[in-house]
Amino acid sequence: KPKYGDPHVKANALLQSHFARHTVVGNLAADQREILLSAHRLLLAMVDVISSSGWLTLALNAMELSQMVTQGMWDRDSVLLQLPHFTRDLARRCQENEAKPIESIFDLAEMSIDEMRDLLQLSNSELQDVVQFFKRFPNVDMTYEVPGA
DSSP states (O other): OOOTHHHHHHHHHHHHHHTTTTTOOOOHHHHHHHHHHHHHEEEEEEEEHHHTTTTTTHHHHHHHHHHHHHTTTTSOOGGGGGGGGGGGHHHHHHOOOOSSOOOSSSHTTTSSSSHHHHHOOOOHHHHHHHHHHHHHHHOOOOOOOOOOO
16 A cells, blocks of 8 residues: 655656646645656656667657656647647637647647637737747658668
């Protein structure tokens, strides 16, 4: 039976609250920041060690956990939660949009400002934050060719 004062139990709870985007205050917030910094460094080291051992599935799991720590969200959450001022309700509204369901950040970025304003119902300042996010969000296209195929 876990003891709730144990450091590993506290670290687990603070990681879970980070992924769920629950706010912690006071000493817990400082502890959470320290845990997130340590978790990030540990996960990078884990990916290096696991990859060099050839364990692909474990390496992918460690990379996914690292992404969760960086983004502050569960892997099953909508990618739209990465956007500033987005809540779960707003992400759901985008996904249920009758004109065109918004499943990705790129789906939303392709909309006009007026369409975004109508759908998101954010203030002008908040909408500007979203547009600035789009300008910084990477869009990488990759092509490949298999020689002899």
